[in-house]
Amino acid sequence: MLKRKPIVRHVKDIERVRRSMAIVSWNEDDLFYVCSMIEFVARKICNKRKDIVAKMSDKALEHQWKVAGVNHCLSFEQVCDEWIEKYGIEEDEFDNVAACRYSAPTVTSIGRVYQTLILDVMGLYENVIEAIKKVFGSFISDELSNFNSSVYYSNPDHIKCSYEAGMILD
Numbered sequence: 615m616l617k618r619k620p621i622v623r624h625v626k627d628i629e630r631v632r633r634s635m636a637i638v639s640w641n642e643d644d645l646f647y648v649c650s651m652i653e654f655v656a657r658k659i660c661n662k663r664k665d666i667v668a669k670m671s672d673k674a675l676e677h678q679w680k681v682a683g684v685n686h687c688l689s690f691e692q693v694c695d696e697w698i699e700k701y702g703i704e705e706d707e708f709d710n711v712a713a714c715r716y717s718a719p720t721v722t723s724i725g726r727v728y729q730t731l732i733l734d735v736m737g738l739y740e741n742v743i744e745a746i747k748k749v750f751g752s753f754i755s756d757e758l759s760n761f762n763s764s765v766y767y768s769n770p771d772h773i774k775c776s777y778e779a780g781m782i783l784d
Contacts, residue, residue: 644682645732645742650725651678652750654690655697656759657721661706663759667750669701676743690721714761727758727766727773734774749777757782 656663667675678685678697685693697703711718731754732745739745749755754777757765765773765782776783 642729642733643686644679645746646722646725646729647682647686648675648679648746649728649732650722651682651685651690651693651697653724653728654721655694655703656708657711658691658694659698659703659705660709661703662708663755664751665706666697666703667747669703672743672747674701675746679743679746708759710759710761716761718761719766724758724766727770730770731773731777734770735777738778752777753780 652663652666655661656666670678728749732742732749735749736742736745739748754765754773757763757776758773760766765776772783
């Protein structure tokens with residue numbers, strides 16, 4: 615009879631398995647989806663992006679991040695309505711799309727800008743949830759939402775350096 619080897623033999627193996635599970639459980643697409651969803655909700659109810667994120671607890675944001683792989687199969691409208699109801703997000707008067715003098719960038723274009731920035735600065739924070747909250751809660755969120763400026767289509771390194779400096783760099 616064959617003797618089976620245990621799957622996890624050492625503490626090192628346990629840590630390696632946990633790390634690989636963490637890598638499998640989140641990916642850049644999930645982050646892109648959550649960032650795009652935040653942008654979509656903000657546009658639908660004319661609210662600032664930082665206000666959307668502020669309404670969500672860390673646990674709620676982590677949940678949305680974890681279910682992104684499933685929610686991406688649903689329409690943005692459906693998920694948006696669920697977020698508004700579940701997190702008590704109220705309509706406001708910040709309509710940056712209507713104020714835009716030119717064609718507004720797509721929701722997913724802005725989602726990609728946020729995703730790139732969060733990935734670039736994630737090393738500054740404990741985890742991706744903290745990075746999401748810090749980026750969306752910072753001055754850069756208002757700058758990226760001003761579609762009449764050039765910030766949202768600036769070089770990603772310029773956006774990152776500006777974020778780290780706490781102001782838009784020349």
